């Protein structure tokens with residue numbers, strides 16, 4: 207209605223004040239409609255609630271039904287992200303450090319978070335993924351990377367405060383580069399005129415993976431349930447290993463900069479079976495339990511004698527599934 211009124215008003219203004227010979231009503235009308243159309247149906251992603259709005263129940267449902275075997279991670283992540291996203295004036299950016307063996311869902315969880323915040327999910331212009339090996343391959347060019355990298359973070363956050371940065375393979379990131387991220391993670395009102403308080407940083411690494419696996423194995427050997435493993439059994443060692451001899455090499459990092467160190471547990475066969483079933487559904491195949499069991503059975507399990515945890519988690523099930531299908 208507003209648009210129609212605007213149009214009428216504009217029409218009157220134009221017909222009254224613009225000399226008849228310079229005013230082309232057809233052209234003007236087309237122009238106005240084009241403008242209205244763009245405003246109403248604009249499909250270009252923008253930094254506003256039309257494109258960015260957090261769906262807490264969506265995230266909860268996704269964590270419960272799509273992530274397998276991670277009772278600690280799903281609880282901590284839901285709590286941290288929900289708290290952060292429902293606060294319009296957070297004091298600092300949300301910084302999550304995800305740790306664990308490969309194939310346990312660290313990247314996948316980042317995707318679930320993105321999908322429940324950004325309408326475009328991982329394809330959003332406001333979600334940025336950095337892979338240390340891919341983006342910063344040459345050790346000799348650290349200085350160039352550093353300034354470029356800081357420029358990227360600053361530029362993107364100035365564009366949209368609710369940006370999300372995912373750093374994959376954090377343990378392979380050159381220490382100088384890691385250091386250059388630190389200022390953004392802290393409690394600052396503004397840094398160089400830009401506020402980073404609404405930004406989400408996710409750091410992913412295998413750092414601490416061996417420790418987590420050992421702990422899970424200890425529980426298993428003692429006959430205790432996996433779900434009995436608590437965050438406090440793992441978190442202190444994780445933060446120590448990440449801060450002291452992990453990727454945050456220098457002591458400059460303050461423990462408080464990182465909101466949560468989140469452990470991902472090694473996966474057992476039953477979890478792998480769930481992964482395969484989910485993968486089959488995602489590919490539009492009929493989820494066949496027998497195939498899933500077979501794929502899971504064919505993976506490598508550690509330790510050799512007990513075969514408790516899948517060595518690669520759910521990482522290779524996609525390829526294995528394809529192979530299975532050919533065989534059947």
Ligand SMILES: *[C@@H]1O[C@H](CO)[C@@H](O)[C@H](O)[C@H]1NC(C)=O
Nearest residue numbers: 334335357358359360361362
């Ligand atoms: C935002 O980050 C991307 C890398 O993900 C970079 O290519 C781009 O130039 C950055 N944008 C700005 C405005 O700095």
